[in-house]
Amino acid sequence: MAGSIFGNIFRVSTFGESHGKAVGVIVDGCPAGISLNEDDVQIYLNRRKPGQSDYSTPRKEADEVEILSGIFEGKTTGTPIAMVVHNTSQRSKDYSDIASYYRPGHADYTFDEKYGFRDYRGGGRSSGRETIARVAAGAVAAKVLKELNIFVNAYTKAIDNVEIDTYNPEEIFKNELFMPDAKAVEKARKVLDERRAKGDSAGGVVECRVNGLMPGVGEPVFDKLDAELAKAIVSIGAVKAFEIGDGINAAKSSGFDNNDFFSMKDGKVSKETNHSGGTLGGISDGSEVLIRAYFKPTPSIFKEQKTVNKSGEDIFVKIKGRHDPIIVPRAVVVVEAMTAITILDLLLRNMSSNIENIKKVYSYECK
């Protein structure tokens, strides 16, 4: 109820503040029998680790994950998997002054209003470090999905006004911006360099694709595949818009142009186009799931800003600390993680949707 738990069957409980002792997560409901070790998770965490490029905060964190439970002899046991990342580079003194005022674009004011006070060090619970827990859980979800030949891939689609022209998957991990288009990377770097030189920041777009998802996943009415993805993605800090398939452009299309025609292909029902982004009526249709997350620029900027302090005075402030000039590259893996968690959870929920499935599991009649 308090908002730090996500999912229904594959259920993720997170904790931790930016400058507390640790951040972490318990995954409850991971199926037994999945090979899993700390490296599987670390690979994902390394993709969001700070200090890896010119465009991420110089705060150095090892971000090493420790698995405390739920694994035995290299496999998940079906019991809760607890994962912890200790915070090692807390320079809380950088934040002592922000105790007294509300940073524009941050949750300082709203936390105070909600809880009466706040852990102001580095944003506390509203810090981007919270996403470590998402990524760790997402790594586990991805491992399960892989067993079913389902793959989730995210990348940077746009930085500020620089959008990719081509989608070259091999390119993604070759640049620190995680863009699948080498030319776009160069342009984007220029934008970021300029923005940073001014003490300002930029936003961008992350796109995510799910391949291999069987049709039938997603629950009609409220818990549609796209609805659950929308929540998952918009829950990531700084996301201001969510699209599936043609997204906002669908609103300017016509029914005839927007409908995806069906035709038989290799003996299977398939869609000739994918305007819908892989879902019909909130249920996966067997084609690629395609979503987009729009991120606002990092609110922590070094330019002078106007705000108020706790004494109720209008003041001008310059924010200190270590901040990314753009959130997007490090958020790519977060989008991927939230998508994986959501897809897996709905896939598990779908198992009981008809009696035939239930008989398959319990009656062993098809053995």
Place this chain on the structure above:
Amino acid sequence: MAGSIFGNIFRVSTFGESHGKAVGVIVDGCPAGISLNEDDVQIYLNRRKPGQSDYSTPRKEADEVEILSGIFEGKTTGTPIAMVVHNTSQRSKDYSDIASYYRPGHADYTFDEKYGFRDYRGGGRSSGRETIARVAAGAVAAKVLKELNIFVNAYTKAIDNVEIDTYNPEEIFKNELFMPDAKAVEKARKVLDERRAKGDSAGGVVECRVNGLMPGVGEPVFDKLDAELAKAIVSIGAVKAFEIGDGINAAKSSGFDNNDFFSMKDGKVSKETNHSGGTLGGISDGSEVLIRAYFKPTPSIFKEQKTVNKSGEDIFVKIKGRHDPIIVPRAVVVVEAMTAITILDLLLRNMSSNIENIKKVYSYECK
């Protein structure tokens, strides 16, 4: 788990198919002591009722709501409020042929894949008639919010490429498109007339504003105000994108331009701009909540389309039946309803966020 239940404290359970006996909803968790009668709900339902304009399906439905429980002497008792609308105009024969094939842009195929078969009459559970339950529950939520001086208002922002220029609230209920701009209405009608003449359909955008919401509502991390709204809105059939505040445009802004500065106003902390759309860190910040829903064009069109039948043959079809050439005008009240439900639910969830609130309720010390 199966997706027809929404909300946590203010919890809504819906049922019903387009051509079954009835559609309806149980609202569990509505606070006791709210004046409520069938008229309060009927006013909302009338806004989505079909057959009221040239641009909605000629299917005539009284859509009269009956409240079966939860009210005593004109007030909510705190127990479940069951509301039922009987279907009266089921012309199922219109749909007998769609039993054999999959309509493009519809959930026919995905329902078959998920459940093994489907109630094909009028789309069954995936019909727009499902939204009656949402609107009835939303009417109740709006009544509760009104007690707290919180108001939710939705309207049509765009139809196809016709966008409103001005926001004139009085205009909204003066036209059948629910647009707050009389000039835009005229242009939009032309677009719709043309589209309909071709047997085609159009999409559009609904915008929704929440006024009077106190700061502090929304749960950090996964159940953020914007995340829950995203799910609520994208769960509405035909919605392909969700925005809050500046939405997709925020991704092209700079940190300096996108941050809302704080300043004192009438002794209170206030924001000088509202790029964020009323939320910071997923918690309401006291300013107007502003969201947008992007609807695809009605998939039921009269132009010939390509698809496959259940025998696995490629075929061409022309869909019969009674269909809206645009979903948007009738969806306005659905967006408003889902927003009201979501806001109320989070507002109730926030009550226990700090010990001072709890003491106010239980210790009576401030009496």
Place this chain on the structure above:
Amino acid sequence: MAGSIFGNIFRVSTFGESHGKAVGVIVDGCPAGISLNEDDVQIYLNRRKPGQSDYSTPRKEADEVEILSGIFEGKTTGTPIAMVVHNTSQRSKDYSDIASYYRPGHADYTFDEKYGFRDYRGGGRSSGRETIARVAAGAVAAKVLKELNIFVNAYTKAIDNVEIDTYNPEEIFKNELFMPDAKAVEKARKVLDERRAKGDSAGGVVECRVNGLMPGVGEPVFDKLDAELAKAIVSIGAVKAFEIGDGINAAKSSGFDNNDFFSMKDGKVSKETNHSGGTLGGISDGSEVLIRAYFKPTPSIFKEQKTVNKSGEDIFVKIKGRHDPIIVPRAVVVVEAMTAITILDLLLRNMSSNIENIKKVYSYECK
């Protein structure tokens, strides 16, 4: 959250007051493909219908169920099944005087404290008529379980101090007390006749057996099979104690006597005894699940009682109306229903407990 919804995957939402228009239920999450019609449900409802014996309230109610959704061509579609029973015999005037005072042993006082006022007619939401919704949902659950060869049977084990000596299943439906022992029935009737002659009432015990349940059902730690059953059973009005297996007697046993030894039987692991009542570590062990519910005597008695009125005066009252001198016989089917719902829900939850099950459903590799 407000308490009228039960279950996780097989989820039941109920509504209705004793003297409102109707009582009913929505079942969300029933698997598609189950044959179901109103007769299947009516058979269960008839077992709790009032006015069928000397020992149940003379209030006459047809208690005819109408299914409003979720069934197509005789089968469940996987979408919500709404079922309604209209109240037809509301003699609210019997209750007009209880508006002014709190009946001992009833929820009048606590509803007033919780909600500020109450629907006092016949107990409103706290009436035993609420159990109609449980029984209707339980009938659906039983139909699903039957497909898997799982059977749930409840009966009266004791009335006041008369306990059954033998368990003769055929006997259960031959007497109005639903006891599997004809001799006990006679003794019990005498007790009830005496009690009623004094304007007083009696309590008793319902026992319930689940046969055919495969091992592995139940979730470790909080959602154990026995824990979920305990909640399900104690949530039935008037239940004051719950036991599984040897129950309270286990507390006086020794580890050696209480442990069930395992041995091989027909090539399968089996237990030589069943002190545990079919569960080990909260997970079904393949043997019969055996539980007991202890019911207090009907609180509505005709003897004069002491209480207070709303003006804060001590008064003496004699309760009018139509009341059962014992709750137990009509509660038998309610215990059976709640057990069926709980077992089915946990059975569906267990489907995703290991990757092999998931592959069976999705990969079709064992076909």
Place this chain on the structure above:
Amino acid sequence: MAGSIFGNIFRVSTFGESHGKAVGVIVDGCPAGISLNEDDVQIYLNRRKPGQSDYSTPRKEADEVEILSGIFEGKTTGTPIAMVVHNTSQRSKDYSDIASYYRPGHADYTFDEKYGFRDYRGGGRSSGRETIARVAAGAVAAKVLKELNIFVNAYTKAIDNVEIDTYNPEEIFKNELFMPDAKAVEKARKVLDERRAKGDSAGGVVECRVNGLMPGVGEPVFDKLDAELAKAIVSIGAVKAFEIGDGINAAKSSGFDNNDFFSMKDGKVSKETNHSGGTLGGISDGSEVLIRAYFKPTPSIFKEQKTVNKSGEDIFVKIKGRHDPIIVPRAVVVVEAMTAITILDLLLRNMSSNIENIKKVYSYECK
């Protein structure tokens, strides 16, 4: 869904195996503003710590709790509180032989059936060490309840056939069996000494009282105060029965004898007796909540027992390891913890039950 999460608003997620790295818990939904430090939790944990008496396992564990998040400047912040206890005394080799067979009375067999395999070391997730997480969370709940002058107290009511005669609260912490009756303690020790001498074990009863709970707490129908307590208590390993108030004896009482009469006392409605155990219609009635948990004897005994091994052979085994001859004394604080968690959760859920409460929190009109 997988069973390691408990509660709705005050939500507890647990993890950890007996011989894994750690056990622990995240508490999500604890109100902000509660003074809390590790000592508050350690006091509770020390009450269940092993190796403190002749009647508990000689396994030595420091069981020192570390709080990783959710506290700032000595107060809860409203964000998740993660607490970890590292396992330090894992003598896994004691358990290597139990990998090959199923211990009677344990969950070995059912875990294998559910998950396909199990972490067999010390019972893994089904070990009593799992209750550390419950106790830590319960300590937090108790701290919140204390702020509202609500107190939860549990103690040993019976060991085998030795029941307390008197209830002397000061006595409870003076003996290692946590019995409020010094004479009973002596008798109980004798029973335990005898039982242990035979390599056997004993069961018993824990009673728990909640004082200071205001009327109105508990949700009608399924989430009744007693139903939620039943689940909470029966979810504790080894509990085979649950009672509230007169419990099983109520089933042999008459309506007249069992009803609690109301009368005015100090200007307030009060009950003259408390057969109901503090609840009417599943809602607290302002009197003491009184419940009982019946524990089976420790299943780990040193006498030779019959069972089967994984090769499907009948065998005889003698269990090694370090085991308590009785569970009850160490379970007292577990019952207290689960009761505190349940009471607090329902108390928070009740906050939104009527509009007056909501206005108190948000409108500040009573200031």
